[in-house]
Amino acid sequence: MAPQVLGLLVRRHGQFDLCEDAVQEALLAAALQWPEQGVPDNPRAWLLTVATRRLTDEWRSERARRDREVAVAVREPAAVAPPADAEPPVGDDTLRLLFLCCHPALARSAQVALTLRAVGGLSTAQIARAYLVPEATMSQRIRRAKQRIEATGARFTMPSPAERDQRLGAVLQVLYLIFNEGYTASSGPDLHRAELTGEAIRLTRMLHTLLPHEGEVSGLLALMLLTDAHRAARVGPGGELVPLAEQDRTLWDAAAIEEGVALVTESLTWSAPGPYQLQAAIAAVHAEAPSAAETDWPQILALYRLLARIAPNPMVTLNQAVAVAMVDGPRAGLALLAPLAEDARTAGHHRVDAVRAHLLELAGEPGPARKAYLAAARATTSLPEQRYLELRAARLAAEATAADP
Numbered sequence: 001m002a003p004q005v006l007g008l009l010v011r012r013h014g015q016f017d018l019c020e021d022a023v024q025e026a027l028l029a030a031a032l033q034w035p036e037q038g039v040p041d042n043p044r045a046w047l048l049t050v051a052t053r054r055l056t057d058e059w060r061s062e063r064a065r066r067d068r069e070v071a072v073a074v075r076e077p078a079a080v081a082p083p084a085d086a087e088p089p090v091g092d093d094t095l096r097l098l099f100l101c102c103h104p105a106l107a108r109s110a111q112v113a114l115t116l117r118a119v120g121g122l123s124t125a126q127i128a129r130a131y132l133v134p135e136a137t138m139s140q141r142i143r144r145a146k147q148r149i150e151a152t153g154a155r156f157t158m159p160s161p162a163e164r165d166q167r168l169g170a171v172l173q174v175l176y177l178i179f180n181e182g183y184t185a186s187s188g189p190d191l192h193r194a195e196l197t198g199e200a201i202r203l204t205r206m207l208h209t210l211l212p213h214e215g216e217v218s219g220l221l222a223l224m225l226l227t228d229a230h231r232a233a234r235v236g237p238g239g240e241l242v243p244l245a246e247q248d249r250t251l252w253d254a255a256a257i258e259e260g261v262a263l264v265t266e267s268l269t270w271s272a273p274g275p276y277q278l279q280a281a282i283a284a285v286h287a288e289a290p291s292a293a294e295t296d297w298p299q300i301l302a303l304y305r306l307l308a309r310i311a312p313n314p315m316v317t318l319n320q321a322v323a324v325a326m327v328d329g330p331r332a333g334l335a336l337l338a339p340l341a342e343d344a345r346t347a348g349h350h351r352v353d354a355v356r357a358h359l360l361e362l363a364g365e366p367g368p369a370r371k372a373y374l375a376a377a378r379a380t381t382s383l384p385e386q387r388y389l390e391l392r393a394a395r396l397a398a399e400a401t402a403a404d405p
Contacts, residue, residue, distance in 0.1 A: 019051070030043070095158070111174075112173055112174050116174060117142050120181065126181060179224050179227075187381035188382070197228055204217070219264055222259075222276075226280060229287065233249065240391075249291070264280040268281065321334070321337040321355060322358070334360070353373075366399065374389070374390070
């Protein structure tokens, strides 16, 4: 909702930085007023009205910006805020905003960070955690990116085909990160943020409609659909995390799986495999297995090895270690995992400890496994993940006590 409001404001007024601030103020006003006064019938129109008023107040109070206000007024008539019961036209504004944030004048890291903030609605703290940098560093990076966008005089339009191709990699990365934050929230009491996964899928569908013959766009959409298909089975009755191997597969979304498998299968027939297509192919192998025990781990390992060659990164290595363990034994998986403890990007990351704990448990080392589970629980800021990891550690402790009373 907020990215759509921001897209409308930027299209009407330009001045990305001011519009983003106005939307944030409107969201703050909503957080204060809606719990007492109730959610309006049309929340998006309400946010647009409040944000537009904030912009108007800013323009009136800042005399030094008079020239910019005149330029905006000449370029496009001032927008009139719609009544609360009117549904503002959205169109492709969010997609335009996505491509604007991925302007080639910005470094890739700045493109992704700015878009996660403006389009994904992630907080600066969440983005900083995703990049493994301090929050203050990320705040400065986003501020400089907004200023750079303003300085280029970029227009709020879809780029030309050549410019679009230049920005596509960053756009796909942003959509992937937005989806991941929604599927496993990095902090807070909830495992999922359905508004983020839904928005990421919506935008990727729009992009696929625009670029139906881009293999990686098809691959990313397939990956999202195949991953999101597990959502209903991934949370237990008490809100607890249910790992893939223990999920009730009858709860998986069969229609999403069918669509995702068809997308990735078709795209691989006419496109060289890219990272998103390979991840989608891995997700498809999991989705098509009748049970966890019948998963084709050799095929998954082959796909991970190919993925590691064309797009090496620590998270690929982490997942590959699990596949290696399932094919060649947990000791082989632990050997592949070991260098990640020394990698500055992943040292102390809770997922490394969580995978190590799982592989140690498979290797028959409950004591070290318990310690690794507890280390992972201390490192994560997601409460559902924390509870799951603590329960695994507690179960190992209970089994050890039962075996040696």
